[in-house]
Amino acid sequence: MSVQVYGCNHVAIEVGSREEAIAFYQDVFGLRLLDQGEGDAFFALGEHQFLALFVVPEVRPDRRRHFGIMVRDEEQLAQVREKITRKYGLALIPGFRCDFRDPWGNQIQVVDLHDESLVWLLPYREVQKAGIIFRGEEDRVAPQGGRPASPDLRPEIARFALTADVVVLGLREEEISVLLIERKTPPYVGSWALPGGFVEAGEEPLRAAARELAEETEVAGIPLWEVAVFGRSGRDPRGPVVSIVHVAWVDPALVDAAAGSDASAVRWFPVVDLPSLAFDHREMILAACRFLGEKLASPQFGVVSGADRDLLRRLLVRLAG
Numbered sequence: 600m601s602v603q604v605y606g607c608n609h610v611a612i613e614v615g616s617r618e619e620a621i622a623f624y625q626d627v628f629g630l631r632l633l634d635q636g637e638g639d640a641f642f643a644l645g646e647h648q649f650l651a652l653f654v655v656p657e658v659r660p661d662r663r664r665h666f667g668i669m670v671r672d673e674e675q676l677a678q679v680r681e682k683i684t685r686k687y688g689l690a691l692i693p694g695f696r697c698d699f700r701d702p703w704g705n706q707i708q709v710v711d712l713h714d715e716s717l718v719w720l721l722p723y724r725e726v727q728k729a730g731i732i733f734r735g736e737e738d739r740v741a742p743q744g745g746r747p748a749s750p751d752l753r754p755e756i757a758r759f760a761l762t763a764d765v766v767v768l769g770l771r772e773e774e775i776s777v778l779l780i781e782r783k784t785p786p787y788v789g790s791w792a793l794p795g796g797f798v799e800a801g802e803e804p805l806r807a808a809a810r811e812l813a814e815e816t817e818v819a820g821i822p823l824w825e826v827a828v829f830g831r832s833g834r835d836p837r838g839p840v841v842s843i844v845h846v847a848w849v850d851p852a853l854v855d856a857a858a859g860s861d862a863s864a865v866r867w868f869p870v871v872d873l874p875s876l877a878f879d880h881r882e883m884i885l886a887a888c889r890f891l892g893e894k895l896a897s898p899q900f901g902v903v904s905g906a907d908r909d910l911l912r913r914l915l916v917r918l919a920g
Contacts, residue, residue: 610644610666611651613658614703620652623702627682628668644668658703665706672711672785679709759830759839763808764795764880765823766844766887767816771851774869775914777884778854779876780815780862786836787877791868793884794818795842796861808845815862818854821847826890827883834879842878846887871917888914 614620621640624630630642630650638654655662670676676697683689683699692698697709767778779791794815798807805823813819823845830841856865868874870888873881892912 607648609649609651610664611653612664612666612701612703612705613655613662614652614701614705615654615658617652617654619702620654623687624650624652627679627687628670660704663700663704663706665708667708667710670709670711674785676709676711759841760837761798761804762795762840762842763798763804763811764793764842764844764883765808765812766793766826766846766884767812767818767821767849767854768846768870768887768891769849769851769854769867771867771869774871775888776851776867776869777873778816778818778851778856779866779868779874780858781864781866782861782877783863784861789863790877791866791874792877793880794862798843804843805845808843814860815858816856816865817859818849818856821849821854823847824890824894827886829879829883831879842883844883844886846890848891870914 617635617638617640621632621635624642625632630644633641633643633649635641640652642650642652644650670679680691680697684691687702689699689702692700692706695708698706699709700706769776769778778794780794782788782790782792794812795808796811796815798804802810805825808823809819812821812823824847826844826846828841828843832839834840834842851867858865870884873884876884
């Protein structure tokens with residue numbers, strides 16, 4: 600049986616001062632300190648690796664290390680470049696986007712997650728969460744588990760990422776309202792949007808919808824119904840993304856929503872008075888309202904009370920007008 604390697608466990612570098620090295624790497628990269636001892640320190644590098652710092656009396660040139668660090672996007676690359684040059688007076692190595700030597704001579708190459716050479720990162724949960732879309736020949740690698748695409752799939756067949764979004768509706772102050780989040784990650788930072796996110800490898804869209812709703816709004820344990828599929832070309836600036844939309848009907852007074860991951864705020868909005876929304880989420884909300892309107896005709900659909908049904912019917916008439 601041959602050995603199977605799952606990744607790089609850690610990177611170890613030598614520094615002259617533990618306190619100065621901890622301050623430098625936390626300031627430049629925002630690394631999370633895992634542990635430290637009398638002559639060492641350990642930082643988390645994403646979810647899978649760690650960076651080890653070991654203090655030595657003298658950092659020898661032949662023991663300096665060369666390693667890479669991945670940040671989210673070009674904006675964060677620019678932040679690193681500005682900080683190391685302006686604050687620390689370090690020089691960028693010519694010919695690279697963001698290569699430099701730390702104060703102890705270790706060479707660091709900083710790249711962002713949109714780099715086409717990093718397509719092997721697709722199975723990583725943090726990459727899927729970020730919604731990184733790779734283009735070019737590397738697209739032949741499938742998101743599910745990183746397996747190569749089947750040779751039976753013709754090149755002209757579209758590849759795309761899959762997301763799950765949730766429209767949470769309810770009666771609030773005599774108005775049919777929807778629960779929205781304020782996005783704190785690109786794209787559409789600061790815009791209002793539906794809770795939702797990328798479906799992980801091996802995950803069912805319904806489970807992904809429930810997970811994203813809980814992560815972003817702390818709302819959990821409510822029934823969800825699949826509404827529609829949105830896949831218009833160009834609907835997502837990150838690339839080809841298809842979304843499966845889900846809907847829930849709740850009593851807002853019984854829902855204790857709070858901003859979680861990827862959300863700066865959570866707020867209820869009347870459907871007839873929506874703010875400017877990210878992506879095509881306005882169309883998703885209207886589709887969810889129409890879905891509930893159609894379900895009203897079913898005697899088995901007992902989620903919406905009689906009084907709320909009348910309000911929902913009137914809302915649909917207003918939206919149609």
